[in-house]
């Protein structure tokens with residue numbers, strides 16, 4: 001579904017952003033791309049979005065050879081992708097509902113479908129009560145969920161996220177990845193997410209492609225059987241294996257109140273000894 005075969009990219013200023021990068025991502029996979037700043041991660045994303053074209057090698061997505069794609073075919077191709085960026089890129093003078101609906105209106109989706117699809121994704125992302133709010137009236141985490149709603153509303157076969165958690169709190173980062181993970185397992189949507197948050201990546205045990213200096217230096221498949229759940233993390237926290245901060249940071253499913261209750265019970269149990 002996504003294939004890079006010896007892709008190199010040289011920008012006009014002479015920087016070699018990608019050097020012989022090869023990988024294959026099947027339909028339904030969840031893949032993290034990690035690497036330090038300037039490594040070439042966004043260049044991979046831009047190549048997939050067909051904003052940049054490889055200088056050498058071949059990029060294929062959904063059966064399209066992106067090297068040869070005609071300009072007039074690009075809009076239709078991009079409609080099969082859902083995209084989320086670090087800076088959200090919401091339209092400031094449209095409310096939450098219209099930001100999401102806009103993505104459909106511009107592609108001539110019929111009104112009836114818009115009226116059913118938009119409330120559905122807003123509900124899915126727990127944003128129904130914010131439908132009439134303007135982007136500057138909601139939190140960063142909510143703005144990022146709106147961006148995700150907008151990416152989802154077209155029913156894309158692939159979701160591409162370039163550091164979507166870069167501007168939000170760690171707790172919310174977990175929530176966003178958890179949501180993506182759920183979309184991935186429920187709808188079979190392929191997810192490609194760029195991030196530099198190593199703790200998040202190791203927590204989720206997904207496939208990780210590491211890019212350094214334009215080169216792919218490792219491609220490790222995660223072991224999903226080792227996947228933590230919020231409940232397991234909570235148990236580990238209860239046994240004193242992980243810190244309270246970690247339990248809070250990495251489990252959106254574990255409300256602060258539950259952790260406080262655990263603390264209380266532990267104190268009670270400790271007092272009984």
Ligand SMILES: Nc1ncnc2c1ncn2[C@@H]1O[C@H](COP(=O)(O)OP(=O)(O)O)[C@@H](O)[C@H]1O
Pocket residue numbers: 011012013015016017035036037038039040041042043044
């Ligand atoms: N449009 C561009 N023109 C020239 N050089 C660029 C351009 N975009 C990125 N680069 C350079 O290519 C390299 C990789 O950049 P990028 O893919 O944005 O890395 P990352 O997303 O991993 O931080 C960097 O050295 C960067 O300065």
Ligand SMILES: [Mg+2]
Pocket residue numbers: 041042043162
């Ligand atoms: Mg980048």
